[in-house]
Amino acid sequence: MTTTTSPHTPPRSRLGHAYGEQLARNGSAGRPTAAALESATLRLAYQDRFLNGPAFLGGSELRTLVGDLHTVYGLLRSLPERGFGGSVTALAAAVGLEPSQAALITRSARTGSLLPLGRADLYHDGSGFKLLEFNITSALGGFENADINRAMxxxxxxxxxxxxxxxxxxxxxxxxVRTMYAECAANIPAGRAPVVAVVDTVENFAVVGPRLRVFAEKLADFGVEGIACDLGEITYPNGRPTVAGRTVDVVFRYFLPEDLTDPVAAAQLEPLLTAVERGGLGLFSRLDAELYGNKGTLAMLSDEEHRDRYDAAELACLDRILPWTRYVRPRATDPGGSRVDLLSHARGHQHELILKPTLLHGGNGIIAGWTVDPAEWESRVASAMDGPFVLQRRVRPTAEPFPDGAGGVRELFLNWGLYLGARGTEEDGYAGGFVRGSADPAVGVVSMGSGATVGCVFHGGDS
Structure with a gap:
């Protein structure tokens, strides 16, 4: 694989090259990560695994990308109407949710509003950004993003x-926080700070509790009284959710539908949803947000057989940003639009495909074809047939220039985590971002779990 940019090809990151040249020209020394390493908040989130510089997005590049992401978000939200007769329940079944999960999601969809909020995970292949996953949920992480910028x-x-x-x-x-205020406006009290509980399941909180406590403390910077707790710590005197003696106005949800297959967690969720349905509690974000961020919904947008649902501009956006993605079914359309036996196609294109479960997060269960032998690959794809899995065409990230910490520049391969918010802000819906970088172009997924290091994102600079 070629990892360098030809002299005749404009680099993706002109700003990255310019920054490296400035450091070399001025003989700059020192560690840009020093302040990050001194931050207790950032050490808790990322230990000492920081890049030696930031990633850069040009202003026009960012505007085009955010426009495409808003288009994709709108298409995902329209899937019930475009393909399932308006039924959220039918969409939930199509993406593989269990009936109990679908019932919870359907209940949630009848309460409050749902505004754009999500994290797009993207690679840049040298010609443009490609959307690998779109996490549409309140459980996004990334609340320390600006802390990395400030530290750098x-x-x-x-x-x-x-x-x-x-x-x-x-x-x-x-x-x-602004999105939470807008979605839960009916539950935000006048004249005092809202009490917001940042909530996960009992099992998850035992692991992520320290980080969620930091999150809750940081909410004070935005005029919010935050409490971090698990579902089991919430009581309901007179039907009002209460934590440690404080009545809660809004629950900032960190649990996911995959967590609710546990009967104990589902039982603990029941009075919370009842309080939301009665109007006495705001839930941010609604559980049905997870439907639109499911990997299977991207397969629905990508599938050749559904192209008649979209207009020319929507199709152009999908062709630009989505890699070929298909549910694992006996027959499917290949990248050229021809009907094929999918298992045979997967065998013949093993090193260009990645297998993903639709109902798991954080890289769990993902198998990159180029990292396993043919027998294991065939077995994995065959076992996934007709289940909640998708195959996605491999995106090869282009190299990006980064300071190496010793006065030079090295090439890294980035997984971009860019956040989408409501339109109307200065950047028209861009809500910040971070990157994970790896020196290995063949790594299955560039993630913290595969040894990546993390950095912040600056944008602008077109003029």
């Missing part, structure tokens, strides 16, 4: 570069 700006050469090029960054947590 303590490095004088970067601060000077950002100022010279008039670059900016977005505070992801601020966008989340």
């Amino acid at each position: 700006l303590a490095y004088p050469p970067l601060d000077a570069f950002v100022t010279r090029h008039r670059l900016r960054y977005e505070d992801t947590l601020g966008h989340m």
